[in-house]
Amino acid sequence: MKRYLLSDVDMGEEEAMAVADVVRGKWLSAGPRTADFEKRFAEEMGAGHAVAVSSCTAAIHLALQAAGVAPGDEVLVPSYTFVASANPILYCGATPVFVEIGGAADLNLDIDGLEAKITPRSKAIVAVHMAGFPADMDRVMALAEKHGLKVVEDACHAIGASYAGRSGGRFGGRKAGTIGDAGCFSFFANKNLVTGEGGMLVTDDEDLATRVRLARSHGMTKSSWDKAAGRAFGYDVASLGFNYRPTELTAALGLVQIGKLAAANARRTELVARYRDRIGDATGLTIPFADRLADSANHIFPIVLDRGIDREAFRAALDERGVQTSVHYPPVHTFSHYRRTLAANPCHLPVTEDIAAREVTLPLHPLLEDSDIDLISDAVRQCLDAARTPAATA
Numbered sequence: 001m002k003r004y005l006l007s008d009v010d011m012g013e014e015e016a017m018a019v020a021d022v023v024r025g026k027w028l029s030a031g032p033r034t035a036d037f038e039k040r041f042a043e044e045m046g047a048g049h050a051v052a053v054s055s056c057t058a059a060i061h062l063a064l065q066a067a068g069v070a071p072g073d074e075v076l077v078p079s080y081t082f083v084a085s086a087n088p089i090l091y092c093g094a095t096p097v098f099v100e101i102g103g104a105a106d107l108n109l110d111i112d113g114l115e116a117k118i119t120p121r122s123k124a125i126v127a128v129h130m131a132g133f134p135a136d137m138d139r140v141m142a143l144a145e146k147h148g149l150k151v152v153e154d155a156c157h158a159i160g161a162s163y164a165g166r167s168g169g170r171f172g173g174r175k176a177g178t179i180g181d182a183g184c185f186s187f188f189a190n191k192n193l194v195t196g197e198g199g200m201l202v203t204d205d206e207d208l209a210t211r212v213r214l215a216r217s218h219g220m221t222k223s224s225w226d227k228a229a230g231r232a233f234g235y236d237v238a239s240l241g242f243n244y245r246p247t248e249l250t251a252a253l254g255l256v257q258i259g260k261l262a263a264a265n266a267r268r269t270e271l272v273a274r275y276r277d278r279i280g281d282a283t284g285l286t287i288p289f290a291d292r293l294a295d296s297a298n299h300i301f302p303i304v305l306d307r308g309i310d311r312e313a314f315r316a317a318l319d320e321r322g323v324q325t326s327v328h329y330p331p332v333h334t335f336s337h338y339r340r341t342l343a344a345n346p347c348h349l350p351v352t353e354d355i356a357a358r359e360v361t362l363p364l365h366p367l368l369e370d371s372d373i374d375l376i377s378d379a380v381r382q383c384l385d386a387a388r389t390p391a392a393t394a
């Protein structure tokens, strides 16, 4: 039986040769290829500066730190996201304030709910572009300006997405990740651009870029590559930094992968359009963001089941037909670490909790054939019928 993987990677000889080249050169930590990758990435995104780091989590941490987030501050963030959108807030000693999402049709930040949670302690917003669809950045930026907040975009799902402009605002046409004070990207093993581990921070703020560049390598005023290449001898530690350096292997893979990004994203978009055509009218599910398509990197394909469908029975039935599924995401505020951390002020987000209990992610990656989508879609319809609870069928 054919297995339909949730995600897969278009990676082959070109990447293998690029990595072999680095190995032969024997300098594996950040160096000249990393600088080339940063330059190419900044050009591709239309960003002033790009700083390569070891992960998106590191990028978000550096961005928040550069924004001055410190103990006593609050940072607004959706709970409906991967935990790495929120963990860096805790690294800074600040308090995450979890915000609702729109609902089954819009899995991004609910902007009215966001505004209602802004307090004098609010310092920043982490805006997540769920599934590849940019959040309403025009309203996010307007609120940030009104309340003097910094904005960090978690663009892990939205690499290469063009923001279409919403609420009649001024940011239409910009790439996701280039609108806030800093944008953070991941090149983790299942992302649209893959290097295994790795991340990038982009910004138009030269001072922020300089501080982040320093902080990613222990706060040292000279890079390890400058020292290894014999171009630098002494150095100062000008600020408290981290080891968030990427490797030359990451950059070598990234330089090949970035050349494939536009075509891969276009293919993802075609596949999502085909899914919508095949299951958009199925009774028992809602397809989020159904009124949008091209303004997305279409990183994952989430569906939200009706209340009368047993999610685990549905997923098990799909698995029996060879279709791998996943759940994006268990809400961050429901994890035990966060429940303990927020114990004094427990968090309840009914919309997030409801959607998270009904969401299922179907396979989406550029190596899928049209016929795969047709077969998965047929399986989805059959499994919806098999998973209807007695109350729903009565």
Ligand SMILES: Cc1ncc(COP(=O)(O)O)c(C=O)c1O
Pocket: 054, 055, 056, 057, 058, 081, 082, 084, 085, 128, 154, 156, 157, 185, 186, 187, 188, 198, 199
């Ligand atoms: C929405 C979101 N934020 C943050 C991250 C963290 O990225 P990384 O694994 O590169 O730290 C991920 C990656 O899985 C993600 O999906």
